[in-house]
Amino acid sequence: MNRRKRGALSRLLLGACAAASLGLVFLRAAPVAQSAPPPSPPAQDPNASCLRCHLRPEIAMTFPNGDALSLTFNEEAYRSSVHGDKLNCLDCHERNRRYPHPLPEVSGRREYSQAQYELCKRCHFKNYTLTLDSVHFEALSKGFTYAPLCTDCHTAHAATPIRESRTQIAQACSKCHEGIYEAYSSSIHGSALREENPDVPVCTTCHGVHNIPSATTASFRLDSLNLCAGCHADKELMDKYGISSNVLKTYLDDFHGKTVGFYQKEGTDVWPDQPVCSDCHGVHDIKAVDDPESRVIKENLLTTCRKCHPDATVNFPSAWLSHYEPSLDKATLVYLVKTYYRFLIPFMVGGLVLYIMVDLWRLARNR
Amino acid sequence: MIKAEAHREGIREVPEPEEFLRFTLGQRLEHWVLVFTFLALVTTGLPQKFHEAAPSLWVISALGGIDNVRLFHRIFATLFIFESSFHLGAIAASVALKRFTPSMIPTPRDFLDAFDWLRYSVGLSSRRPEFDRYDFRQIFEYWGIVFGAVIMIATGLMLWFPTYVTRVLPGEFVAAAKETHSGEALLAFLVIVIWHFYSVVFSPNVFPLDQSMINGKISRERMIEEHLREYMRLMGIKELPAHLSSEPAAGGTAEKPPGG
Numbered sequence: 001m002n003r004r005k006r007g008a009l010s011r012l013l014l015g016a017c018a019a020a021s022l023g024l025v026f027l028r029a030a031p032v033a034q035s036a037p038p039p040s041p042p043a044q045d046p047n048a049s050c051l052r053c054h055l056r057p058e059i060a061m062t063f064p065n066g067d068a069l070s071l072t073f074n075e076e077a078y079r080s081s082v083h084g085d086k087l088n089c090l091d092c093h094e095r096n097r098r099y100p101h102p103l104p105e106v107s108g109r110r111e112y113s114q115a116q117y118e119l120c121k122r123c124h125f126k127n128y129t130l131t132l133d134s135v136h137f138e139a140l141s142k143g144f145t146y147a148p149l150c151t152d153c154h155t156a157h158a159a160t161p162i163r164e165s166r167t168q169i170a171q172a173c174s175k176c177h178e179g180i181y182e183a184y185s186s187s188i189h190g191s192a193l194r195e196e197n198p199d200v201p202v203c204t205t206c207h208g209v210h211n212i213p214s215a216t217t218a219s220f221r222l223d224s225l226n227l228c229a230g231c232h233a234d235k236e237l238m239d240k241y242g243i244s245s246n247v248l249k250t251y252l253d254d255f256h257g258k259t260v261g262f263y264q265k266e267g268t269d270v271w272p273d274q275p276v277c278s279d280c281h282g283v284h285d286i287k288a289v290d291d292p293e294s295r296v297i298k299e300n301l302l303t304t305c306r307k308c309h310p311d312a313t314v315n316f317p318s319a320w321l322s323h324y325e326p327s328l329d330k331a332t333l334v335y336l337v338k339t340y341y342r343f344l345i346p347f348m349v350g351g352l353v354l355y356i357m358v359d360l361w362r363l364a365r366n367r
Numbered sequence: 368m369i370k371a372e373a374h375r376e377g378i379r380e381v382p383e384p385e386e387f388l389r390f391t392l393g394q395r396l397e398h399w400v401l402v403f404t405f406l407a408l409v410t411t412g413l414p415q416k417f418h419e420a421a422p423s424l425w426v427i428s429a430l431g432g433i434d435n436v437r438l439f440h441r442i443f444a445t446l447f448i449f450e451s452s453f454h455l456g457a458i459a460a461s462v463a464l465k466r467f468t469p470s471m472i473p474t475p476r477d478f479l480d481a482f483d484w485l486r487y488s489v490g491l492s493s494r495r496p497e498f499d500r501y502d503f504r505q506i507f508e509y510w511g512i513v514f515g516a517v518i519m520i521a522t523g524l525m526l527w528f529p530t531y532v533t534r535v536l537p538g539e540f541v542a543a544a545k546e547t548h549s550g551e552a553l554l555a556f557l558v559i560v561i562w563h564f565y566s567v568v569f570s571p572n573v574f575p576l577d578q579s580m581i582n583g584k585i586s587r588e589r590m591i592e593e594h595l596r597e598y599m600r601l602m603g604i605k606e607l608p609a610h611l612s613s614e615p616a617a618g619g620t621a622e623k624p625p626g627g
Contacts, residue, residue, distance in 0.1 A: 316529065
């Protein structure tokens with residue numbers, strides 16, 4: 001690392017000297033028009049020699065396969081990017097130190113990106129390693145040309161800290177996942193995000209960032225309960241929006257949840273046929289439970305039940321207590337049964353134990 | 368029963384049998400089928416009720432996962448339904464054949480017996496109630512099982528076929544059925560474990576095991592002690608021998624077998 005840094009530094013110095021001398025010549029030759037920014041780069045700028053050409057708007061190239069690529073550099077965007085004050089052109093574009101630049105040994109623009117993106121791991125090794133476990137890398141290794149590279153989400157020259165705006169994350173994903181983005185934007189989570197709500201999940205909240213797992217595996221399906229519960233069982237957070245935070249417990253206590261809960265505990269990779277949160281509430285298109293479009297609003301619930309219970313009739317959905325704990329006003333009958341046994345069982349057990357004690361006492365006395 | 372039949376004619380000179388047949392082979396087999404299904408249903412059912420307890424998870428894993436457990440539970444449930452139907456059928460047949468002896472029908476006397484037994488047990492009375500073929504506890508337990516079975520089978524079927532149930536009943540009945548099935552199961556399990564196990568295993572009267580459900584026999588001594596009225600019917604005795612009719616005051620001498 002140190003050696004590399006030193007090498008880079010010496011190269012920078014070299015470049016700087018070259019640039020400076022060239023710049024001086026250039027400045028003498030053409031007096032600068034004072035009234036017109038963009039300002040020319042400072043004399044010591046190591047990138048000056050690059051910018052001499054690459055700020056020109058008409059500069060472009062064509063790859064052997066016909067892909068056209070503009071070579072105009074947006075200096076302002078780069079300066080305000082995370083790398084703007086850290087990296088110089090040659091840190092990444094090392095091969096272009098020579099002039100005329102050697103032509104890239106790839107046939108097209110995409111191949112060029114794929115060859116270049118490996119550079120990121122020189123500094124971002126941890127995140128690069130994480131990507132190796134992702135569905136994106138899996139697609140890449142299967143030869144899927146448009147599987148995303150670092151630069152597809154972060155851009156090459158304008159990478160800003162992506163946490164600054166959470167909408168940016170969704171937009172980055174939407175470049176490929178357009179349909180899902182549409183569904184998400186109209187969902188309760190997505191529409192709140194548009195107001196930059198800090199609490200709602202964005203793509204990465206559920207799917208992870210660099211090591212994005214496949215969302216179609218049994219294990220993802222099982223873990224999805226905890227994913228939702230991460231926020232929806234958080235009382236403080238849910239109170240803020242007046243939503244029940246008891247949803248996971250009530251689910252796990254009921255028909256569907258018990259089974260899925262056991263699958264979770266058994267650690268099997270059985271695909272749970274029983275519904276998980278997303279089967280009733282939707283995945284990316286989750287609506288508020290009082291939204292007329294919600295799948296779980298009373299009017300639509302039967303349709304939702306019929307996905308698994310095709311012969312369900314109009315009474316069927318109320319077999320599910322809608323995440324309510326039985327009480328005197330919700331699911332009264334269930335509550336009464338529950339209460340009945342809550343008293344009967346201790347009463348009965350107490351009576352039987354008492355009987356046994358009396359019987360033993362009698363036998364002891366009569367011995 | 369055959370031995371007893373012979374004695375019903377009441378030839379008093381014949382020496383009394385040392386043992387009586389209490390349960391026929393058919394009754395014993397039926398009982399063990401019930402034991403087996405009950406335990407299997409408890410083993411596959413209770414872990415579903417207590418789904419958060421560690422032992423539940425162990426049982427479920429040992430049986431190869433929750434899906435297997437559900438399948439086993441339903442297989443044994445079917446067996447249990449058949450067993451119950453058989454029991455009902457046997458009673459119906461014996462009624463039809465006019466051979467029905469209503470030994471399990473509770474009478475006012477049984478309630479009096481219960482009251483008297485309590486007073487006798489705590490020493491408020493010296494009169495020990497005498498019982499027929501089944502005492503009030505056995506009758507109570509029998510009907511507990513019968514009602515329990517009716518509740519368990521009905522609610523179990525509701526849980527098994529919820530879409531059929533809700534064609535007629537409100538959906539909430541399914542949720543209530545689940546609660547009932549779960550509560551009644553725990554109740555039945557506790558009654559069996561606490562009470563029945565005491566009566567047939569742990570009670571000092573029978574410890575280590577009441578074998579009448581294995582070999583079908585009961586000793587004359589226990590017959591006189593626990594089922595005196597039945598004994599008298601079988602032996603054709605109309606009146607109690609003096610030493611049996613009047614007990615000493617409670618806390619007095621030991622309950623000796625007759626002729627001692």
